[in-house]
Amino acid sequence: MAANDLVKKAKRGNEKAFAELMQGEKHKLYRMAYLYVKNEDDALDVVQETIYKAYISIKKLKEPDYFSTWLTRILIHTALDFIKKNKLTVPFSEMEEFFPTRGDRLIDERLDLAEAIEQLEERYKTVIILRYFNDLSIKQIADCLNCPEGTVKTNLHRAINKLKLDIREAYIQ
Incomplete structure (x- = not known):
């Protein structure tokens, strides 16, 4: 069954359709949550809260084509609320699993990049994660963040x- 059909059924209250939609999105959601909170248990909590929020508000989704972006x-x-609430500051050293390991120098370079991403302002970190970790287009990021494409590019x-x-x-140091 096509995703749009599942979204339409879920909007009408079909729990099985909603569960099927979540099954298709759960790995992407977890990866993204982990990039924000850097902890497996916290990432699972964020995903669970996200699914709950989506379940109670799916009827408000106007365009089924944008389900993934909406989610x-x-x-x-x-994730941002979770971080603020828990005042999380997590080292990126736990991020090695996202980077291929081919020698100590490459690991160091990847960890330097990961640490640099962690230090970015939230708006910059978010676009980097969406673009390079989730492989979203500029238009998809703009839709997701509800802002103009020019702002995303900037x-x-x-x-x-x-x-x-x-x-x-x-x-240099």
Whole structure:
């Protein structure tokens, strides 16, 4: 069954359709939540809260084509709320599983990049995660964040420049 049909059924209250939709999205949701909270249990909590919020508000979803974007937006807000509520500051050293390991130097470079991403302002970190970890297009990111594509491009450009500068400074020292 097509995702749009499942979304329409879920909007009408079909719990099985909603569960099937979540089954298709759960791995993506978990990966994104983990990128924000850096802890398996906390990521699972964020995903669970996201699914709950989506379940109680799916009837408000206007366009079935944007279900995945809508769900991603819920997850981002839930993760940011979780971080604020728990005042999380988590080291990126736990992120090795997201980066291939081919020698100590590559690991160090990847960890430097991960640490630099962690230091970015939330708006910059979010566009980097959505673009390069979730492989979303500029348009999808704009839809997800409910902002113009130009803003996404600007934030992405600024984030990349900040990362380049931070990493360059780390290697000069």
